[in-house]
Amino acid sequence: MELFLQRLFDGLSQGSVYSLIALGLVIIYRGTGHLNFAQGEMALFCTYVVYQCGEWGLPIGISVIIGMLVGFALGAVTEVTLIRPVAKKSAFAVFIVTLGLFQFLNWLDGAIWSDQPLPNSGVGSNQQSFPSLFPNKPDDFINVFGAAIKLQSIGVFLLVLVLFGLLFLLFNYTKLGLAMNAVASNAESAKLVGIRTNMVLMVSWGLAAAIGALGGVVFAGINSNVNLGLMFTVFIYASAAATLGGFDSPGGAVLGGLIIGVIENMAAGYAEEWVGQELKVGVALVVILVVLLVKPSGLFGTAKVERV
């Protein structure tokens, strides 16, 4: 029981990171129908910015806010200068541009903050220690039914819940959020009723990158270090989460992320012989495959109707 609770909370706190990145993916996908392959690397860039602010002596709270602002700017600028012009050509071009951005940002991070080229495996490359947002000493835990739950896990989970609450309010009760919903459901009609679609898309990308930045900081805090390969696997877990929840459902992405986090930790813990640390990524592959084959729209997504 103790072990179960411990794994559950570890899973939930990791899952919250996946939720954050997945939420970014979904916000972008809803607006433009594109999958942003650079989502993880954008988050990593912002995480490095936060790390740099910490090096300059700023408190972690302020650093995180700076990181998220940088993320917002990065996302918005990307949308306006790169994605929007290319989107007119083809969806494939957008895919390639996000992939190029992925490669470029990873190189840039390495060039600025680490003296290593693109890591081969993502592990063992040059790393910097990263401060946690929450108390993370060996004795910082509380007992729940005998299980030692780290304060950090609880803190991360609560932080993410608060953020989701705020986003829920944003999506459903503000003019901007409603405009985003309108663009997501029908961009053409939204334009006709006077919504500035371009503006909305720009803000969507910015918001997605800013949320991702928080995800990166939290994940680096959980791992207490930041390295060039930090986001490789997080991205695939987040994609699995978004697939599971449905690519056009923000709530689904959040729930999907938590589910994936828990499944991953349970599988690695209870099936140590078979899954263990090595095949954890396999969970993501299996989830993506099964969902796409059985219910391609995900748990909460709307089924896509294809027109010929």
Add this chain to the structure above:
Amino acid sequence: MNPAPFTIKSGGTASWAIRIVIAAALAGLALWIPTSASNGLIDSCITALTLMACAMALNLLLGYTGQISIGHSAFFGIGAYTTGILVSGYGWSPFQTFAVAFVIAFVVGALVSLPALRIKGVYLALVTLALGLVFPQIIKWPKLEWLTGGARGLDKTGFRFTKDNPTYEIFGWNPWGTLRGENVKPFHFWIAMGIVVIVYLACRGVVKSRAGRSLIAIRDNETAAAVMGVNLAGTKALVFGLSAALCSLPGCLSAIRTGNVTPDSTNITVAGSITFLIVMVVGGAGSLWGPIVGSVLYVFVTELTGDWSDTDAIPAVLRPLFGWSNTPPGTGIFAVLLIVLMFVAPFGIVGMYRRLQARVVTVVPKPAGTGTISAPAATPVEA
């Protein structure tokens, strides 16, 4: 549009003359490199040929059929590990392993294509990305350590040169290089060259046949292709399998070349897949020459900028641009090039060349029914 000043008839004397000149130049280069070039250059060429074969295999799938794969490093890895396991564990000769790797990769590729029949576009990219991430983990899996050597990998997978290995001499010239001595690079070069020729001919054969036209039909409009009578499931499974099998061959070479296989070597991890993709797209997706141009350019740029971690090695003009970092800028330059190309030339360098060429020379195709029709060039979208 103004008519171009020159006209060349496809299949005519002029077109054959140009073809012969290009073929002679390539053959001359292929002979000159292993015999006269420095070891460093031969090495770069082998790297370029390896990438070339991978990018060609990927091109068949992505450029012609429109199926996105970011998991081809897994197939490369299957090749490397097949050779590695058979050579180091079972004492096979490396050359026998190529056929085994081909078959295994073909089967795995065809199996991967089964979900691809339902999964399209970026979703397929996700599935293959996950596959590319999972493959090195499967290699490291403790349950398979007896076979794959786990995270340490396998060693002694190279070609062992014994007294029994024959040396060939043609008029006093030994094309294999000094096999018994240290220098086996020319030998590796010939294997790489052979693989590239095989992969090129396979891709060309597929693309210029009826099968190739159905691939392009699938890429351009899947539903329309099905209506026209293209067997979607069968064609996709075959092309996936073939692409995977072709991509495993350079993997086999990598095991022979480096003499060891580890799950963390660049081309076996996802970083490799991304490199194949970028090389292919920069060169020109959907054209036979694209991967060739792309891989040569990629290796040229990375080798040229490889020692730019040292500020003094950077040419003075570029020093303010790159001097601030200790990381070689090759990857970054290529990523920027990729993004810029998407704006100016979505079909890569070869696509751009074709567009410029069309202003100067009109190539008149053969009349219909007189021979095989060449695959239509990917039409630039914004033209």
